Amino acid sequence: MLIETKSLAKFYGLNPVLRGIDLQIPAGQAVGLLGSNGAGKTTLLRLLSTLTAPTAGSVTIAGYDLTSQAHAIRPLLGVVSHKPLLYDTFNAVENLKFYADLYNVTNYADRIGDLLEQVGLTAYAAQPIRTYSRGMQQRLAVARALLHAPQILLLDEPFTGLDQQAAQLLEEILLDAKQHGITILLSTHQLERAQRLIDRVVLLKKGKVDRDVSITDLDSLTAYFNAAVSA
Amino acid sequence: MNLRALFALVRKDLLHEYRSREIVIAMLVFAFLVMVIFNFALELNKTIRETVAVGVLWVTFVFAATLGLNRVFAAESDQTSLDGLLLAPIDRTIIFAAKFISTLIFVVLVQLIIVPLFSMFYSINLFDPLFLLTLFLGTVGYVIVGTLIAALALKSRSREILLPILLLPVSIPLMLAVVKAGKNILEGAEWALVRPGFSFVVAFDVIFIAVAIMTFDYLLED
Numbered sequence: 001m002l003i004e005t006k007s008l009a010k011f012y013g014l015n016p017v018l019r020g021i022d023l024q025i026p027a028g029q030a031v032g033l034l035g036s037n038g039a040g041k042t043t044l045l046r047l048l049s050t051l052t053a054p055t056a057g058s059v060t061i062a063g064y065d066l067t068s069q070a071h072a073i074r075p076l077l078g079v080v081s082h083k084p085l086l087y088d089t090f091n092a093v094e095n096l097k098f099y100a101d102l103y104n105v106t107n108y109a110d111r112i113g114d115l116l117e118q119v120g121l122t123a124y125a126a127q128p129i130r131t132y133s134r135g136m137q138q139r140l141a142v143a144r145a146l147l148h149a150p151q152i153l154l155l156d157e158p159f160t161g162l163d164q165q166a167a168q169l170l171e172e173i174l175l176d177a178k179q180h181g182i183t184i185l186l187s188t189h190q191l192e193r194a195q196r197l198i199d200r201v202v203l204l205k206k207g208k209v210d211r212d213v214s215i216t217d218l219d220s221l222t223a224y225f226n227a228a229v230s231a
Numbered sequence: 232m233n234l235r236a237l238f239a240l241v242r243k244d245l246l247h248e249y250r251s252r253e254i255v256i257a258m259l260v261f262a263f264l265v266m267v268i269f270n271f272a273l274e275l276n277k278t279i280r281e282t283v284a285v286g287v288l289w290v291t292f293v294f295a296a297t298l299g300l301n302r303v304f305a306a307e308s309d310q311t312s313l314d315g316l317l318l319a320p321i322d323r324t325i326i327f328a329a330k331f332i333s334t335l336i337f338v339v340l341v342q343l344i345i346v347p348l349f350s351m352f353y354s355i356n357l358f359d360p361l362f363l364l365t366l367f368l369g370t371v372g373y374v375i376v377g378t379l380i381a382a383l384a385l386k387s388r389s390r391e392i393l394l395p396i397l398l399l400p401v402s403i404p405l406m407l408a409v410v411k412a413g414k415n416i417l418e419g420a421e422w423a424l425v426r427p428g429f430s431f432v433v434a435f436d437v438i439f440i441a442v443a444i445m446t447f448d449y450l451l452e453d
Binding site: 049050051052053071074075077079081083085086087089090094098099101102103104144 | 233235236238239240243246247250251311312314315316317318319320321322452
């Protein structure tokens with residue numbers, strides 16, 4: 001298994017956010033994390049991305065323990081969060097060059113050129129990103145996450161705030177990443193948007209795994225999810 | 232030490248500052264105002280001026296540097312890009328080193344302008360190499376502690392208040408030593424009189440560099 005969590009729990013103070021998550025994700029699989037607000041999706045993604053430590057339980061990624069070997073895990077991860085994690089006074093190339101230096105990417109000029117073309121931002125590469133729309137910033141954030149050729153892509157609500165066209169373009173980029181063997185874990189409220197992309201759906205409820213099903217069970221899952229959210 | 236990452240982080244801070252002009256201009260204006268206010272408020276005669284000049288100079292730099300230190304991590308936090316640094320496969324000590332270097336550059340830039348002006352306003356020659364070295368080492372110590380405490384205060388909603396409240400008491404021994412050493416140097420005292428203060432400043436810098444290396448990883452924990 002590429003990602004494995006055992007009895008994973010996270011408390012903020014006395015408030016339990018995750019209450020024992022057991023999850024196994026093989027390499028190359030695309031998993032959708034579903035759940036209503038407060039279900040623990042973002043916390044689970046922050047844990048897997050090494051940004052916060054678990055209160056209890058364990059996580060191994062590519063055989064490395066998350067708590068003691070986070071330094072070995074970080075190069076394997078590409079993360080797209082709610083925030084683009086970019087500098088608004090820099091243009092796209094400067095932002096990507098900065099991250100290329102942090103990830104020690106060689107031949108970065110070619111890599112940056114290829115990625116900007118892939119996300120459709122070549123024509124805007126010299127503009128400061130404060131002039132970008134939300135969709136353009138999100139595409140650049142995906143390029144940033146893919147820059148160092150990660151094995152795993154963690155995405156937190158990547159389609160939120162995007163119009164139909166931008167969401168479709170982002171979906172194409174993620175499909176391409178999947179075809180290149182990248183393991184994807186994304187949280188979303190838009191199951192219909194993600195259904196072309198994901199193989200499996202994990203439904204979180206109050207910090208626990210409520211359902212873990214194949215995408216082929218989508219109809220029953222959608223009905224269950226809608227009922228769970230409205231409950 | 233990953234020098235490529237360190238250089239990239241420092242370059243990023245300098246370039247961001249060059250384009251946004253958030254920190255250095257504010258520090259410079261603030262330092263200038265403090266210097267002018269002290270100059271006119273105290274209406275000092277020449278003898279008293281020479282006695283208090285080093286102390287006033289340090290008050291000026293402490294206030295201005297604190298203003299800059301308040302922004303050193305806040306700029307990352309405001310742009311929500313701190314997570315991007317924490318996700319990168321680099322030692323967190325490199326993030327500290329980069330923040331320390333870029334803040335030190337900002338403060339030294341302010342000093343390069345303020346010291347000649349101060350010399351002129353207070354009619355006192357500050358261009359003694361040993362005095363300037365002491366000034367630099369004192370600045371290094373203040374910025375090291377300041378960068379550490381700025382990281383500590385980062386997650387607090389009242390970080391602008393928390394930083395000076397925590398930083399100034401910790402820096403009192405450094406200030407006492409650096410002012411005493413500086414005053415003795417300008418008065419042309421023997422090295423034996425200068426040495427205790429000077430040695431304390433060097434020891435302060437070394438100790439807090441070690442403390443920063445040992446603790447910085449934990450300061451940025453969620």
